[in-house]
Amino acid sequence: MKNESVEFIRAGRRQRHRRWILVTGSLTALLFILCCAMLLLGNTIYPVTDVIRVLSGEQIQGASFAVNTIRLPRMLAGLFAGFAFGIAGNTFQTMLRNPLANPNVIGITSGSSAAAVFCIVILHTSEAIVSIASVIAGLATVILIYVLSRGKSFSIGRLILIGIGIQAMLDALISYLLLVGAEQDLPAAFRWLSGSLNGSQMQELPPLILSVFILAPIIVLLGKHLSILELGEQSATSLGVNTDKTRILLIFSSVCMISIATATTGPIAFVAFLSGPIAKRLVGVGFSNVIPAGLVGANLVLAADLIGQFAFVARYPVGIITGILGAPYLIFLLIRMNRRGEL
Amino acid sequence: MNSSSASKIKKPSLHIPRNFVTVLVICFVLLGLCMIASLAFGSRMVGLHDVMDGLFHPAADSYEANVVRKRISRTVFSLLCGAALGVSGALMQAVTRNPIADPSILGVNTGASLFVVCGIAFLNISTANQYIWLALAGAAITAVFVFGIGSLGRSGATPIKLVLAGAATSAALSSLVMAIMIPRSYVMDQFRFWQVGSVGSANWDNIATFTPFLIIGILIAILSAPALNALALGDDVATGLGVRTGTLRLIAALGAVLLCGSATALAGPIGFVGLLATHVMRLILGPDLRFVIPMSAISGAIILTVSDVLGRLIGSPGELEVGVVTAFIGAPILILLTMKLKVRSL
Numbered sequence: 001m002k003n004e005s006v007e008f009i010r011a012g013r014r015q016r017h018r019r020w021i022l023v024t025g026s027l028t029a030l031l032f033i034l035c036c037a038m039l040l041l042g043n044t045i046y047p048v049t050d051v052i053r054v055l056s057g058e059q060i061q062g063a064s065f066a067v068n069t070i071r072l073p074r075m076l077a078g079l080f081a082g083f084a085f086g087i088a089g090n091t092f093q094t095m096l097r098n099p100l101a102n103p104n105v106i107g108i109t110s111g112s113s114a115a116a117v118f119c120i121v122i123l124h125t126s127e128a129i130v131s132i133a134s135v136i137a138g139l140a141t142v143i144l145i146y147v148l149s150r151g152k153s154f155s156i157g158r159l160i161l162i163g164i165g166i167q168a169m170l171d172a173l174i175s176y177l178l179l180v181g182a183e184q185d186l187p188a189a190f191r192w193l194s195g196s197l198n199g200s201q202m203q204e205l206p207p208l209i210l211s212v213f214i215l216a217p218i219i220v221l222l223g224k225h226l227s228i229l230e231l232g233e234q235s236a237t238s239l240g241v242n243t244d245k246t247r248i249l250l251i252f253s254s255v256c257m258i259s260i261a262t263a264t265t266g267p268i269a270f271v272a273f274l275s276g277p278i279a280k281r282l283v284g285v286g287f288s289n290v291i292p293a294g295l296v297g298a299n300l301v302l303a304a305d306l307i308g309q310f311a312f313v314a315r316y317p318v319g320i321i322t323g324i325l326g327a328p329y330l331i332f333l334l335i336r337m338n339r340r341g342e343l
Numbered sequence: 344m345n346s347s348s349a350s351k352i353k354k355p356s357l358h359i360p361r362n363f364v365t366v367l368v369i370c371f372v373l374l375g376l377c378m379i380a381s382l383a384f385g386s387r388m389v390g391l392h393d394v395m396d397g398l399f400h401p402a403a404d405s406y407e408a409n410v411v412r413k414r415i416s417r418t419v420f421s422l423l424c425g426a427a428l429g430v431s432g433a434l435m436q437a438v439t440r441n442p443i444a445d446p447s448i449l450g451v452n453t454g455a456s457l458f459v460v461c462g463i464a465f466l467n468i469s470t471a472n473q474y475i476w477l478a479l480a481g482a483a484i485t486a487v488f489v490f491g492i493g494s495l496g497r498s499g500a501t502p503i504k505l506v507l508a509g510a511a512t513s514a515a516l517s518s519l520v521m522a523i524m525i526p527r528s529y530v531m532d533q534f535r536f537w538q539v540g541s542v543g544s545a546n547w548d549n550i551a552t553f554t555p556f557l558i559i560g561i562l563i564a565i566l567s568a569p570a571l572n573a574l575a576l577g578d579d580v581a582t583g584l585g586v587r588t589g590t591l592r593l594i595a596a597l598g599a600v601l602l603c604g605s606a607t608a609l610a611g612p613i614g615f616v617g618l619l620a621t622h623v624m625r626l627i628l629g630p631d632l633r634f635v636i637p638m639s640a641i642s643g644a645i646i647l648t649v650s651d652v653l654g655r656l657i658g659s660p661g662e663l664e665v666g667v668v669t670a671f672i673g674a675p676i677l678i679l680l681t682m683k684l685k686v687r688s689l
Contacts, residue, residue, distance in 0.1 A: 323514065
């Protein structure tokens with residue numbers, strides 16, 4: 001009897017594991033297809049063989065420029081930024097146990113953007129300092145929101161409301177900075193305000209790629225603790241998780257990743273918000289959805305960019321497409337949460 | 344005061360708050376100072392003497408006097424617009440029985456924006472008189488939609504649900520606004536002009552268009568104030584006191600939408616004025632809406648005009664849009680209110 005139930009649980013676990021592998025595998029395959037599409041499609045469609053030869057280092061008239069200077073950086077920026085947004089958004093949602101608690105909604109992205117715009121138009125600092133300042137400002141915003149929302153008793157609802165208030169102030173600040181800024185600084189500042197892969201350049205990518213390779217593994221390794229944190233503070237403590245340390249490390253890694261990704265592509269609307277819930281739905285419960293969330297994020301950004309480039313007469317930046325796709329989902333999610341009384 | 348509200352419905356004897364007269368006097372003094380400041384300050388500073396010249400001596404033809412005359416329409420408009428937004432905030436808070444309702448928080452401004460953009464892009468409209476109907480329709484539809492989503496579920500329209508519904512709807516609608524604008528540069532040009540959330544471009548035609556809406560809206564607000572007081576005690580109590588809650592909500596919401604929709608149509612999206620104006624008055628005068636509603640009009644006018652003057656001073660030699668200033672002043676109020684709320688009532 002006892003053996004049977006153990007066997008039953010094991011079977012369930014194996015099944016979920018198989019599902020996880022299947023989902024991750026399919027997401028990776030889809031991502032690969034989208035990456036290829038990003039390289040192949042454009043104003044001129046070069047044959048596959050040409051693209052492969054260009055990527056392996058050969059020079060081909062026309063194709064070399066299009067692929068190496070325009071399409072490859074665009075593809076890589078979308079891939080890594082999407083991955084970063086997906087993982088970081090998912091971390092916040094899991095940690096705060098509410099899909100609405102993500103960096104876009106509670107104002108962390110606005111904090112980073114405000115600091116970056118300040119550095120660009122007022123202080124005229126170098127790009128590296130802009131990125132560092134944006135990371136620090138993102139972290140400071142998190143701390144501020146957390147401190148303000150603690151009050152007599154902590155609640156996620158309060159945290160989200162205060163985040164929305166802080167965001168309104170930061171957005172006002174950004175508008176002010178843009179007004180007083182000199183005209184030649186504005187294009188650099190606008191990059192921080194709307195998500196777009198247009199004009200991605202190879203030399204901007206190393207910080208983004210590096211941050212994903214360093215920070216994503218940290219979050220993946222902490223993924224087990226993350227799923228335990230989801231059970232609530234007390235359960236996590238009694239299961240032996242050092243909640244404060246884990247939480248600080250997770251917040252630090254996610255905010256760094258988001259800020260650096262935002263520096264490259266701008267805040268791509270709703271990717272951080274959508275990836276977690278989609279991944280969770282695909283993977284189911286029981287296994288960490290950190291990596292699937294990252295893959296979903298990358299898929300979303302690349303697919304939305306392809307749609308924005310080719311589906312309409314006009315070319316739309318990727319942030320508009322993700323906004324139009326993501327916002328109805330947000331509303332749907334709200335309706336469902338309200339019906340169930342989860343808010 | 345709460346305990347006596349019930350009896351007040353039956354015999355409408357006004358229980359005037361003790362400090363009401365003081366508050367009224369202070370408000371009017373502030374209002375006067377705002378008007379003078381709004382006439383005098385700007386990219387060209389003008390002395391008090393010139394303000395008087397510009398106002399009362401039509402013959403005076405100095406450069407400064409003409410600057411002042413140019414600023415008269417702007418000042419009048421910002422006063423009226425602020426009054427509309429203040430009253431509209433008070434109405435929305437009473438209708439939703441929710442302390443943080445405000446046209447901007449409920450996403451109503453973005454709804455108006457979307458309709459105006461569609462009008463510019465697809466219907467070729469370009470004058471304020473045509474904007475106003477579209478903006479009203481957009482505001483009304485969005486308000487109903489947001490309130491509908493926010494009040495689903497057992498707990499009713501709690502602050503957090505309403506705010507999130509508003510934020511989500513705003514996000515969705517502003518994506519649509521961008522998507523309509525990007526391929527049409529002519530729309531972007533016109534819309535940018537509208538969207539800055541500014542009272543600077545107001546002329547007397549705008550004011551003439553706006554005034555009927557303002558009067559109707561404020562009349563609705565003042566007439567429904569006693570019944571809204573009863574509503575504050577809860578739907579059951581209000582029904583028991585003979586208030587038709589459904590009809591009341593509908594009419595009061597209509598008034599709120601008329602006020603904020605027409606203000607948004609002419610001035611562009613301006614947020615947080617209603618929140619700030621109402622809560623200041625509620626804090627000073629107590630919860631009786633028969634006082635809070637008219638006084639919110641005055642405090643709203645003061646807040647918007649001060650914000651406009653501040654925007655001119657901070658943004659000098661250009662100007663910072665008034666919507667940006669009100670967000671910066673008003674958002675902390677949202678944060679403070681949230682910190683004060685009990686977890687249960689979120």
